[in-house]
Amino acid sequence: MTLTGSGSVFARIDRNVLGLPGGTRPPLMVQVDSRAVLLSPQESRKALYGPRRDAALGAAVWRQAVTDARQEPRDGDGTGRLFVVWLALPGLYRNLYRILRLWRQVDRADLEAEAVLAVLTALDTADPTGPDTGGRLIKEAVNRMWAYAKRVTREIPILDIHALAETRNATISPEERPRPPEGWEVHITPPFRRECLYATLRFAERGPRRGRPRTESRLPNLVFRARRHEEAHIIGTLALCPAGALR
Incomplete structure (x- = not known):
């Protein structure tokens, strides 16, 4: 897993998901063909981004995670929605670092916050059974990061x-x-x-x-x-x- 600074938005999400009160997050139960599989948060990420990832298992992880988040009560603790964001983070690092290298004036915390907001917004209309659900969430976040960075770099201070x-x-x-x-x-x-x-x-x-x-x-x-x-x-x-x- 890519490490982030202790004060970054992504790092706080890591701590919230992996360090929930009373232990780690409960395992995710997914259906692959006719069998049920229990996956820890780390195993869920490994199924999505690991070197020997299984496409069918990865699709099942996104399907179940998005379904749980969409069914979560609005007045709940939001752990299901936060888990979906956490699953999407590894797919954002490459573009995050590219933007920070191109434009040093862009604040990393703001950039990460824009990405998280994009995932949460896209989650409200995401189809758990649709093709490449996770890829669509990640794409929305990447597009929003680039749009935010370009908008910030166009903001030139004007003398009063x-x-x-x-x-x-x-x-x-x-x-x-x-x-x-x-x-x-x-x-x-x-x-x-x-x-x-x-x-x-x-x-x-x-x-x-x-x-x-x-x-x-x-x-x-x-x-x-x-x-x-x-x-x-x-x-x-x-x-x-x-x-x-x-x-």
Whole structure:
């Protein structure tokens, strides 16, 4: 039997079926031709997946297991339905590992849960006497695993543009702004355009040294670089004010 991680869905099903209170699950009685055969859970799986499996015995195992599960009361403990899921698990491992190798972002527990749900759903309409009943249950689970994996890999995180714009355009009140002592602040405010992101640019310079304001020497060059051609579009306005002054 293929081993699974202790925290996986398949592993929990293994423990529930093989470690039922009071001992292991009661044997399954199947009819093969004119004889009755008692099989333990392990023998039932061996009849389905063993190297010397008997097709007639395997069909009898699925027929009896599905019949017992379908006849189980809805308010019962669900051991019959869980046993059918447990019988189907070895038929799912190959595709489970293929999916996990192809898409590492797919969560294994979610993938196993999808497979179990598919088996239980298909069990509600399964025909115990139909051809290849077990194969149909396994096929439903495999298809659902692949469909889930493909759906998950198509889910690409999308940036919340509105939230980003609100964050970038958020203004800080003058009382909260750090103020250089006796310095200058230059604020460049772009015109409002709904189709664009915009924010106020702020440059601060410390106060003058040795009685000479350094801002005076830099302001002409700043204004020169900020000028525009008379036919160009306005990109913003520039304001120069003492640090902390209201604008």
